[in-house]
Amino acid sequence: MQLRIALPSKGRISDPAVKLLGKAGIGIKDTTNRKLFSETYDDEISVMFTRAADIPEFVADGAADLGMTGLDLIEEKDADVEILEDLNFGTAKLVLAVPEDSRIYNILDIDHGAVVATEFPNLTAKYFKNKGLDVKIVELSGSTEIAPFIGVADIITDLTSTGTTLKMNHLKIIDTILESSIKLIANKDSFKEKNEKIEAVRTGIRGVLDAEGKKLVMMNVNKEVLDDVKKAMPGLTGPTVSHVLSDSEVVAVHAVVDEHEVFNTVNELKKIGARDILVVPIERII
Numbered sequence: 001m002q003l004r005i006a007l008p009s010k011g012r013i014s015d016p017a018v019k020l021l022g023k024a025g026i027g028i029k030d031t032t033n034r035k036l037f038s039e040t041y042d043d044e045i046s047v048m049f050t051r052a053a054d055i056p057e058f059v060a061d062g063a064a065d066l067g068m069t070g071l072d073l074i075e076e077k078d079a080d081v082e083i084l085e086d087l088n089f090g091t092a093k094l095v096l097a098v099p100e101d102s103r104i105y106n107i108l109d110i111d112h113g114a115v116v117a118t119e120f121p122n123l124t125a126k127y128f129k130n131k132g133l134d135v136k137i138v139e140l141s142g143s144t145e146i147a148p149f150i151g152v153a154d155i156i157t158d159l160t161s162t163g164t165t166l167k168m169n170h171l172k173i174i175d176t177i178l179e180s181s182i183k184l185i186a187n188k189d190s191f192k193e194k195n196e197k198i199e200a201v202r203t204g205i206r207g208v209l210d211a212e213g214k215k216l217v218m219m220n221v222n223k224e225v226l227d228d229v230k231k232a233m234p235g236l237t238g239p240t241v242s243h244v245l246s247d248s249e250v251v252a253v254h255a256v257v258d259e260h261e262v263f264n265t266v267n268e269l270k271k272i273g274a275r276d277i278l279v280v281p282i283e284r285i286i
Contacts, residue, residue, distance in 0.1 A: 002044055003190075003197050006064035009049035013090045013182055017068045020087060021047070023283065024204035044197060056081060056185070065190035066198065072159060072180040076120050082186040084202055088209055090182035092161045094120060096127075096175040099148050106174050107131055110155065117144055117153035120177075124157045127177045145169040207284030214282050215262050218254040219274040229253055232268045256282065 005021070008014040018028060021040075028047055029039045038047045048064055055069035056079035068087060072094050098104045112134045118124045121139045128135050138153055145166065147153040157177060160166055166173060184205060186198055221229050226241065230253075233239040239255035253274070257265055266277055 001194055001197055002046065003066065003194055003201070004046050004048055004064045005201070006048045006050055006055045006058050006067035006069075008052035008055065008069065011052055013052060013068070013070070014049075016089045017087075017182070020068075020089075020205060020208060023208045024201070025284075026201065026204060045201070053077075059185050059187050062187050062189060065187050065194060066201065067185050068182055069185065070180050071183055072120065072123070072178055074183065074185065075178060075180075076123050078122065079185075080188065082188055082191045083183050084186055084198075085184040085205060085209070087182040087184055087205070088212065090180070092159050092180050093176050094123060094157055094159050094178040094180065095163075095166075095173045096155060096157050096177060097166050097171040097173050098155050100170045100172050102148075102154075102172070104155070104174060107133075110135070114155055115153040116155045116157060117147035118157040119144060120157055120159070123177060127157075145171060203286060204284070207286045210285040211282040213259045214256050214285065215259055216254060216280040216282050217257045217262065217265065217269075217277065218252065218280065219269060219277040220250050221253055221269075221272075221274045223249055223251055225273045226251060226253070228272045229269060229274055232265065232272060233257070256285065 007017045007021070022028070026040050026042055026045055029041060036049060038049065040047060050058060052069045053073050055064070055067040056074045056077040058064045059067040059081050060079040070090055070092070072092065074081065074083070104110055110133055113136065115136045115138060116124055117138045117140050119140060119142070121137050124137055140147060144156045144158045147156050156171070158166065159180070163173060184202065191198060230239055233253070233255045239253045242252045262279055266279065269277060
């Protein structure tokens, strides 16, 4: 059963999406010459590269079974898809912004009939409708930040990760419309008909996400200090202990530890008496 995954062909989320798929064990065979359709090392899975903005519709229509794209684009297209996983990258916010010297400080200061420039007309229209404000929306395909300064609009809505670009263009944020990140999405029919294969892909990706920021800490310890070692190991489900055949008084202990806890944990283990300590990267946790 063939499965097609739609990935962004370019932009800030393209490379992370390709790398995530590779770490999940579904690597693309030819990464140097990116084609519209690319084969993977799984004969039943292929990749389709396209614009991130088109992926929600392609998945909803069945042109692709799975896709990786932003929640902002999914909501903007009102795509009827299954959202399977948050992929923990591409975090951004769709915000409402005005010039720094504007008299508008919050949504209550906006008058009926105000002109709003945006690349997200549907999300913007829904937002203002929910606020009970009748505004005029001007759709732009880029350079939204300049709109208030050339008389095109009073307000803009724009996608931002850090807000730096808005500040550089002398704009201030007055509200957040949507918080977005990259999602793994599925066609609803495919999710039923190709569920086993889709869940296999999902499991591989989930394993990579669960392993992010984690290390495997391994060591040998004398049995007499084992209880102290267990207390010092902040593992996911507690450390795993196994006997070392060459020495009946020594056991091998290992546990998955958050990366930011490794330094203090290792030093504490050394004080207790652990030795032969290894800190190993983790590719996936299934």
